[in-house]
Amino acid sequence: MxxxxxxxxxxxxxxxxxxxxxxxxxxxxxxxxxxxxxxxxxxxxxxxxxxxxxxxxxxxxxxxxxxxxxxxxxxxxxxxxxxxxxxxxxxxxxxxxxxxxxxxxxxxxxxxxxxxxxxxxxxTSRRPYDRRLVPDDVVAAAARTAAEAGHTFRTTADRGTVRRLVHINQATLFSDLRNDAVYEEIMTWLRFSKDDARTRADGLSAEAMLMPGGLLRFAMSHRGLWDAPVVGAAIRGMYLNTMRGVRQLGWLEGPFGGPADHIEAGRTFMRLWLDLTAHGVRLHPFGTVITNPGSHEAFAREVSADESGDRMAWMLFRFGYSRTPPVAHRRPASSMLIGAAA
The missing domain is CATH 3.40.109.10 (NADH Oxidase)
Structure with a gap:
């Protein structure tokens, strides 16, 4: 051995x-x-x-x-x-x-x-969700998992709040495309074809995002068109189409003041994700809503998040029930192992 x-x-x-x-x-x-x-x-x-x-x-x-x-x-x-x-x-x-x-x-x-x-x-499921609400006891169990780590798991099924948060998520992409550094970063990780996604085995594939690869490539390569009246509306409609059936959103609030807090936040999120998976619940993080300053402010204001002291509303996601999503490729185990000591 x-x-x-x-x-x-x-x-x-x-x-x-x-x-x-x-x-x-x-x-x-x-x-x-x-x-x-x-x-x-x-x-x-x-x-x-x-x-x-x-x-x-x-x-x-x-x-x-x-x-x-x-x-x-x-x-x-x-x-x-x-x-x-x-x-x-x-x-x-x-x-x-x-x-x-x-x-x-x-x-x-x-x-x-x-x-x-x-x-x-x-x-991760970016597929349309089927509008069923996750039972209260499942949500309560996930909330207990978060609370054990000092975090608060909050949810909303209010149709108006859900609609506004989904639109904040959509607007975030448009905002990020105007930021040259963020745009270049996004383009680095997009995989427009199935072959590219399979070969590189990383990044965000058009298939997983439920968008035609050619159309996504054109839209992302011509970001100026996103502000055009007709084309921009079509692209926004295509993006919102992937959000069909969103009935319920959840978010986590808790300590987020430094690396130790950030590590524990990630650990807590993974535990909560597995708790939901145990009940057949799918999940899709809206990460850029958190990392985009304007979107984060709008989100926190919409849900009256507790961001006092070192606390932050640091994760937002849709959750519910969907068909089985496409497999996201991963690099082989060997790519993670950078060598052993002699």
Whole structure:
């Protein structure tokens, strides 16, 4: 057995963690069969967005919870020793250290096995939703998960509020396209054809976004047309068509003052996502509403979010029921393993 085992097998499952723009920035360097160093690849980050850098640590928290879920499902407890330093995207060292994780053998419980199966089944759904409300007891259970970590999970099914928030989400894309740095970042991660999405195995595919690749390429390559009366209205209509059936939105409020908070926020979001998945509930984050300053202000005002002190409304998403969404491609496990110590 290689001295890096069982890391390749664990990463084979853990690589399916969700990340902003499906950029997959987390890398592991196995030290031996029990310990690995974890890094955030700054070249795969999204620093152009306001709050793009803090969401690097949110992504790290999502991955750490994903790794814990996978490891426990394979018979290992995880111990973390984290480096919570700020990310510097101007650094010449492009691998930002997040710390180390260590494995200890432990029996696989039925709960751990079920949680691993949920993780493997989880997908982001941008498909139209079917307007059914998620039962109150499911929402309450998710709220308890958030509360255990010091966060508040709030929801709305008010039709007017939902409509206004969906339009804020739509307007965010138009706003971001006017920001040259954000526009270039978005274009870096769009995958217009099935072949490109499959070959590169990352980014936002037109298929997953439910848009014809050729039309999306034309629209994104001619951003000035988005403000044109006729063409702009057509593009807006195409985008809103993917939001059919949205009946319910949820968001998380909680501590968001620094890297330690950001990591725990990501961990909490992943736990809540798996709780909802256990009940057949699909989810689609509206991440850019949070990272776009104007949109975030409009969202927070609309829902009367508690953003006192270091608290922030840091995640907004639609959730409900949809048909099974297309599989989002992921890079192979080998791309996450940056080499082992001799």
């Amino acid at each position: 290689s001295h890096t085992e069982p890391w390749p097998g664990l990463v084979e499952d853990a690589r399916h963690y969700p990340s902003p723009h499906n950029s997959q920035p987390i890398k592991l360097r196995p030290v031996d069969g029990t310990t690995a160093e974890i890094f955030y690849d700054l070249d795969l980050g999204l620093p152009a967005e306001s709050f793009g850098i803090p969401f690097g640590h949110v992504c790290a928290g999502v991955f750490l919870e994903s790794l814990r879920t996978v490891a426990e499902g394979h018979g290992f407890a995880v111990t973390e020793h984290l480096d919570r330093g700020e990310m510097d995207f101007s650094s010449t060292d492009r691998l930002h250290p997040l710390g180390t994780v260590s494995l200890t053998p432990r029996p696989v419980t039925p709960e751990a096995q079920a949680r691993l199966e949920l993780f493997c089944a989880r997908r």
